[in-house]
Amino acid sequence: MACLATALIKNLGRHIGETVTVQGWLYNFRSSGKISFLIVRDGTGLVQGVMVKKEVGDELFALAGTLTQESSLKVTGTVREEPRAVGGYELTLTGLEVVGIAAEYPITHKEHGVDFLAERRHLWLRTPRQTAIIRIRSEIEQAFRDFFYQRDFVLADAPVLTPAACEGTTTLFELDYHGDKAYLSQSGQLYNEATAAALGRVYCFGPTFRAEKSKTRRHLMEFWMIEAEMAYYDIDDNMKLQEEMVCYVIQRVLERCGQELKTLERDVAKLAAVKLPFPRISYTEAVALLKNAGEDFTWGDDFGAPHETMIGNSFDSPVFVHRYPTAIKAFYFKPDPHDANVVLGADLIAPEGYGEIIGGGQRLDDLALLEARLAEHKLPREAFEWYLDLRRFGTVPHSGFGLGIERTVAWICGLDHIRETIPFPRMLHKMYP
């Protein structure tokens, strides 16, 4: 057979009346004896090919009958509009090349449990819902990069192997580094502060690791974080940048991922409702909000997941909660000049119960106070000498933040669980495949 032009399913609308070849996998097959329907997927969409026995001949028709779900194939046919078919277009088939017959496929079009699907994540990814999520994740990551690029940020990636705990709080994955101990990064922030002093405005994007025994719908052992750090930014500059960034990303997904959001049955009105500026409330105001809602909460405690949800559900947009008690935040936050009991940290809590998606704030830029804080937190001074250098040599007010990609994807996609937001999630006690 002559080699005809190949086409992506998502572009079939450009080829009406033409004969094209689609390279993909068999998603579903139906036959009524003299006419067959082959639904093919190629990663960009689904298209139905129609094969009529008396037009293609007995041999080709019989070949189609041997196809199993997920067999790889190339189908050739004429493109036409067909409102009855999935995607709106249909191929009148004239050719079929079988590339590989698939063995009996475990994932059917019926329901499956999460454990069954998780064990077959490498195959589960082929389903329309999962491909929609990964496409939206890709768009979100691209949008972040474009946002920073447009604003003259420099991508300065942080190391994944680190010599010491960044914050000294969470449990880290430890490994052997030629006889010394090393840890998988839990944050690129301290390194960002160094590159920000070199380049002004920077961000890094990479995986981070937490060995906490967390087993909830919001936690992964390995997750990806966008972290930015800006010289000469105060807490208000920081929040303004973050809300503009989040709005930009939401708009990009609404503009370019309509089909995927539809596949996920996402209520896009809730995304469209996200408008600038985001509400800002202080920690103290958030405590009052919780108490008014009948919660028993003491000023000075950290919010639990239910509290975050209550705060987030009180607003249509994400909400900043700023100026937390000094005692519950990491050593590197700058105290509020007007109230030494709180620091200039600000977290962004997503609506619809998705919880904290950004943690950030203005950094402590005073050398003496930073040294005192390291001692208070019982952190090994030697490991932070390089970090103290950043205050010795031209310290400036600066701020930054870290945004969790997976929680952001879960929110934008409206997912129940974070495990679907990354191709191969690392869960507590589960990292196969």
Added chain:
RNA sequence: UCCUCGAUAGCUCAAUGGUAGAGCACCCGGCUGUUAACCGGGUGGUUGUAGGUUCGAGUCCUACUCGAGGAGCCA
């Protein structure tokens, strides 16, 4: 680490303490517009593991294993 719930066919689930079943998948047959196609037939089980109670246990009890949801911690 703690709390709650669960485990029956390849999958999703039924089954008063009394003969283990259905739908789907798969195999065979039928059907020229199917949409998780449909219709007829067929294959398919050490009921998570080990004990215990009982005339009799998928069902009740104990322990363990694995899984799910949540808490804490966090993004």
